[in-house]
């Protein structure tokens with residue numbers, strides 16, 4: 222990296238560098254966080270899977286929604302992006318009842334103010350995908366909020382645009398993935414505003430970190446589903462009696478290998494590109 226590059230931040234997974242006033246370099250590390258704690262063990266190539274899949278989706282959705290991607294770097298883990306003013310909400314879309322959505326539904330019959338039919342089971346498909354925003358907690362856990370609360374944070378008109386955009390993106394990717402054997406149960410976007418005031422898709426898109434990917438052939442409502450994300454790591458952590466505060470546990474080799482294999486499998490199923498080919502030439506996901 223050139224000496225004019227300035228490190229401007231570290232997320233749980235990404236390192237952010239400013240290339241100039243208008244451009245950022247987003248470098249995805251191999252760090253894995255579970256229950257919002259970054260674990261001491263890395264998953265080799267995880268950052269490349271996230272970067273490759275995000276770039277893949279950015280290239281395929283740019284006619285639906287503008288996005289921040291400018292270039293993918295030869296390391297396969299760094300994206301040159303437009304620097305945006307990020308909206309202070311997480312834009313979540315759910316097509317199925319899982320995670321905090323299932324928890325909220327069981328407690329109240331609603332998810333983020335969306336009333337849902339009675340009698341739904343865990344992992345059931347929703348009558349229609351719903352937009353369920355969350356706060357962006359600087360530390361700790363994101364919290365679901367109603368659309369009214371989200372409108373207070375970003376403005377009512379902007380929120381309508383954000384909701385429509387999020388639902389459009391989800392609809393496209395869910396249909397695309399379903400044809401390739403993956404159900405996208407839910408997903409999270411981060412959107413930003415460019416200098417001209419336009420809404421732009423940023424961060425990562427439809428990765429196993431930002432989404433619940435379920436193998437379609439094993440789908441069976443009424444229970445939690447196996448998934449291509451950190452579930453394997455979470456399940457292992459649950460066996461330890463760890464209190465889910467920092468520091469997290471080291472992961473044994475077989476959990477590392479199993480997790481890496483799931484990330485790579487999700488990449489190959491969705492992008493239909495052998496992962497080794499991506500490592501040779503990351504731009505292959507843009508074509």
Ligand SMILES: Nc1ncnc2c1ncn2[C@@H]1O[C@H](COP(=O)(O)OP(=O)(O)OP(=O)(O)O)[C@@H](O)[C@H]1O
Pocket residue numbers: 231232233234235236237245247254289302303304305306307411413423424425
């Ligand atoms: N185009 C962009 N302009 C400005 N900031 C961006 C842009 N794209 C992404 N970001 C920000 O970069 C950061 C990405 O880092 P990372 O994903 O590691 O952080 P995190 O969101 O805190 O962690 P996690 O994803 O595990 O919750 C986020 O804070 C995101 O809001």
Ligand SMILES: [Mg+2]
Pocket residue numbers: 232234424
């Ligand atoms: Mg993030």
